[in-house]
Amino acid sequence: LAYIEWFTPFPSAPDRHHGPYRILRSLRGGERIASIVCCWQILCSVHLIPNFGAIVPREWTSDTV
8 A cells, every 4th residue: 555645736847947757745634645555556756846945944854854
């Protein structure tokens, strides 16, 4: 089994300032939409890069985020 958090579909064009496509978390009533699915149902994976803003907090590490 795999835990999946859903995001909006890809827009028709990438972000004009940064190049990558911009997506957002899918929400229902302000809550994240998630599912638990069988691994055989997963067609492909996607790597997402976070939008940190101007500064990434220094206290964030690979162990704490």
